[in-house]
Amino acid sequence: MTIPAVQAAPDPFEPEPYLALTESQRQQFDEDGFILIEDALSPDHVDRLIGVVEELNEKHRKSHGTAPDAAYQIRNALAHHDELFALIEYPKILPMVVDVMGVNIQIRTSHVDVRPPMKDYVEGELGAAGGFFPWHSDAPNYGYPITNGIVPFLEVKVGYYLTDLTEHNSGAICVVRGSHLGSPNLIHDPDYHIDPEDIVEVNVRPGTAMVWRTALWHCLTPNLSDHSRKCLYYGYNYRWARPGDYDRQDAGLLARCTPVQRQLLGSNTTEDGVVYQDGDPAHPASRYWRPEPGDVPLEAWAEGQMKKKRAREWRRWKRRNRLPFGAVGSPVVAEGDQPGALE
Template sequence: MSLVLTESQQRQFDEDGFVLVENALTPDTVDRLVGVVNDLDTRYRKMQNIAPDAAFQVRNALAHHEELFRLIDHPVLFPMVVDAIGPNIQIRTSHMDVRPPCPAEFANQPLGAKDSFFPWHSDGPDFGYPVTNGAVPFVEVKVGYYLTDLSEHNAGAICVVRGSHLMSPKRIHDPEHPIDPARIFEVNVKPGTAMLWRTALWHCLTPNLSVKTRKCLYYGYHHRWIRPADYLHQSPELLARCTPVQLQLLGELNGGAKNYMGDDPVHPISRHWRPREEDLPVKTWYEEQLKLKENGGIR
């Protein structure tokens, strides 16, 4: 039994690789997040001498502002994440993406072309994930939060290829296997919409030919036995104010324990590989929520 994903959503997630959630963020939350993004964008562009019209990204975004941190266990999307990939998870990455209007000549580039400003790709480490039976194993989901209006064509929206998570990424730019245009979905959404998606999906961006800057946030969740991409440990100050669930999502073990059980030099065991029950507060929370659902209500 799932906590919040409906049968149709689960089917779409399995077959297409993504699910859209309209009004996931309230208008007030969107306004606050846009303000945070604007402040960070201004500060870091100046700090790093980045032109105002250049695309810009902040990684490990959750550590840069309380409003960004709060999204790691968002009450609408986080239950969907756990339904999708299970409770033995942590944050792999969090990033803030800002894309001002781009040069008009970008419109002449074929969508997602290998030599374009943003080629088709799937997310993964350098050298890629292993491919098994022609596909990448299911190891990660991302949540995208869209803060600006992307409802019009060529406003910088992400495009995904439906069902491409079931194909080898080695085929992305294979001229013998061109992408079927009928399977391309441009994520034209209103502010406050979120997307839960499998990062093995092939994706690219449309050029932002609008007059507005595109602003969005992404949070990637993967299994705890895989290393995160943009941090090793968060700051002690951030960890000190976390709930047990949030500590797990930031890769920490219960009570600040180290990675290995005991001091046995002969048979050390990673608690990310063989976790104890107390290392998985997300699992405890999830099971409690399922029981509440069975009894007629979810907190």
């Protein structure tokens, strides 16, 4: 009698295999910050989605008086049509999102983007500050935390490109390869110049998807083609970025809170949790992502604390240097020796 060989128990410390990604795709995602998936959408699927976008396009322009040549977005797109809703768990892409983020995720945003040809475009520097679409990375007001000089891995976006973007200056997104591994503050440094070798213009055929880190610097090329650029974006982030032992505090408790206490308990100035950008219902944004004035009273509190700290530092500095009360400076003090509070 042959005794079957006993298989070794799985190593609990061995990484789980990927649902959909290859090793090379995962490496590219980690190093470059994005991967492209050609033919993620079939031609028939692309046609259906373009039909949906055209339907929404007509409704949006009529209801908002949007000019035919004006670019626009529709936010919370998944609520506008079943075809858009279905993409939140699209079988070809969701496994890839799970591969890079894990399973404890949620939809943070979904939007339709339409950008018609720019007939009056004046040639300018790609992604220039003050231009029609400058270099940036996606973040809420007040920004993401910075850890060891970079933005931690908090979000993935999936772009579905429905129109032909294979030509230069067809409105395609541009990304800076590997920029998610650098300081986001460099974007705003006028002396910093992006290496042209790192800029990737995402010139792709209809049906291509891009899975990318939203900390990646990106901008758009002008659309100088003969057709509107149409695409969809779905952003996924982590469900745990919320309180751990409550969902909403008792109304009676909130009623007796100071504004700062209300903020620390996750409450806005009113129970309305949405702000409409430019007053437009087509552009809703969570007030936790785009807070209204007064939603973050801790900002004024922190500014007040900093003023008190600087005043204490200045008083200590004057005592050490034996300056009379109320003195602003002294001719015997070397320039640059005064505390930073006065800068």
